[in-house]
């Protein structure tokens with residue numbers, strides 16, 4: 001069996017590893033357009049137990065990843081200058097490049113061929129083409145009509161920076177300026193490095209003149225808005241530009257010998273920190289389906305979608321609700337800090353009051369005290 005995987009992001013590298021591990025005599029090759037060691041963004045975050053799903057089936061990868069994670073157990077919201085700590089909402093984070101290096105090492109160990117600086121312009125001729133090529137997927141575009149792709153964009157603008165300031169916890173800082181409201185999602189992903197994503201609505205972005213600013217001027221502007229949060233530290237750019245988050249969905253996940261996974265198949269708003277985990281889970285589902293029916297790939301691809309879609313849909317719905325909360329965050333900022341924090345924590349509708357009390361007793365007690 002000859003399998004070509006387009007894209008060496010989390011979905012591509014991990015599916016390559018799992019498929020080659022399961023079918024040792026298959027030829028599995030990954031084609032990545034970027035040179036080795038380059039990627040977009042900075043660090044990524046997982047909910048604190050988000051990699052637990054790896055333990056049962058792939059303890060080796062779990063053991064390789066876990067020591068590289070930064071961890072903390074609370075979440076902090078900063079609104080009207082007040083810090084509201086929500087205990088028990090922990091996360092784990094890692095640099096995106098470090099994460100890819102660890103996944104690549106696993107793939108190479110089992111004999112996957114990984115080709116960098118090797119953009120696919122046409123789909124390769126082989127038994128199976130796996131589109132792990134992210135939001136602008138070539139594989140998806142080639143089969144768009146048959147896959148029933150929908151792509152819309154959220155209205156907010158965001159830009160992904162980094163900084164050398166290590167934050168204690170994942171922090172959401174909200175600031176009002178004369179142009180309008182800004183939010184930053186920031187957390188450390190290494191002892192000396194943090195992600196710093198700035199988000200604002202379309203009107204504020206325009207009024208502030210950010211659409212007409214260069215990358216350097218945008219960086220300086222955001223640095224000024226978040227001077228307190230940054231504590232004098234600079235923001236760092238990595239080809240950072242203002243974007244609107246794409247919401248991608250596909251009715252069919254495969255067509256002929258081509259199949260999608262990860263961001264090529266579906267995006268999940270970064271505010272729930274799940275896109276990478278979903279990409280890994282897709283890889284597990286796809287590799288499992290191929291392993292079960294290596295002689296009938298059509299049936300395997302059907303099983304991949306029918307088995308995975310119901311689980312995935314729940315998380316995507318939560319991601320959409322979270323994205324909607326952010327689309328209106330300037331309105332929510334009219335709330336006092338503890339009401340605001342409660343609105344934030346309930347944004348996906350997945351935490352009922354009893355669960356919240358069990359998870360975050362300190363926060364609930366302070367919230368009730370403030371309300372009283």
Ligand SMILES: Cc1cc2nc3c(=O)[nH]c(=O)nc-3n(C[C@H](O)[C@H](O)[C@H](O)COP(=O)(O)OP(=O)(O)OC[C@H]3O[C@@H](n4cnc5c(N)ncnc54)[C@H](O)[C@@H]3O)c2cc1C
Nearest residue numbers: 007009010011033044045120133134262263270274275276
């Ligand atoms: C601002 C922001 C913050 C995020 N934060 C988090 C977070 O904290 N936690 C989290 O879990 N997720 C986060 N995500 C989402 C996460 O980045 C994605 O869900 C994840 O990277 C998806 O993995 P993937 O392998 O499907 O796609 P990608 O990581 O996008 O990888 C696709 C790869 O394909 C390559 N490629 C594309 N076209 C071609 C071609 N024609 N030929 C060859 N190669 C090609 C690309 O260069 C890329 O390397 C964030 C996303 C954004 C935008």
